[in-house]
Amino acid sequence: MKVRIRTFATFKDVFGDTNEVGVGEEGTVLDALHALCRVKGGGSETLFSEDGSLLGHVILAVNGVRIEPSDAGKTPLGEGDTIAAYPPVSGG
C-alpha cells in the first residue's frame, strides 16, 4: 500500500516536504520510515541510530495524532495514511 510521509524543519532539508512510499499490507510506521530512507537513497542517520532504532528526538504522528516512537514498529498503517516525522518543536 502507499502512504505519505511529511517531514518538517531539519528533517525536511534531508527528505523534502512530502514523499510517497510503498509498504507491505502489514506495514508499520517503522517500515515506512525505512522505506523513505531507501527511496531517498540516504538520510537514515537523521532518523535512526546505528542499531536501527529510532533516534530519541524523532517525533512521529499518524494522520495528525502523535504516536510514541517506541510504538512505531507496532503501529499499523492503512492505504493513504499520512505519517509526519519532525524534530523537537521551537515555536513561541
Place this chain on the structure above:
Amino acid sequence: MYRLETGPIDINEIVRSVFSPAAGGVVVFIGTVRDDGTDSLEIEAYEEMAVSELGRIHDEAVSKFSLNGASVVHRTGRLPLGEVIVVIAASSAHRAMAFDGCRYIIEELKKSVPLWKKEYRGDSIRWITGH
C-alpha cells in the same frame, strides 16, 4: 480563538476577544523576535496539526484554570526583528487564574505545537530545534 496567521497579528483583536462581563482581569503574553544577532526569523508549521494542538491546549487551559476566555494566535512566515510571533490572552474572574492560564498556554505551546524557527544571521541560516 486559536489559529495561525500569515500576516501581522492584530493584538487588540486578540485581547478584546477574551473580554467578558464575568472576567475581572485579562493577562496577555506577547512573544517577539529578539535581537541577539539574528537578522530575522522564519516560522514553519505543520499547519493542520499545529491548529489542532493549539485547540487542545486552549481547551485544556480554559477548563483547568476556569478561564472566561482564552485566545492564542501564532505567526508563520518570515518575521523581522521586533515582530510579534505569538499573542496569548486569558481572562478570568480573578487575576491568579488568568496569569496561570496564560502561562500554561505558552509553556504547552513551546512543548508540543509543531512550529519551528529558522534563524537568518548574516550569511548563515539555521534551524532552531527544541529539546
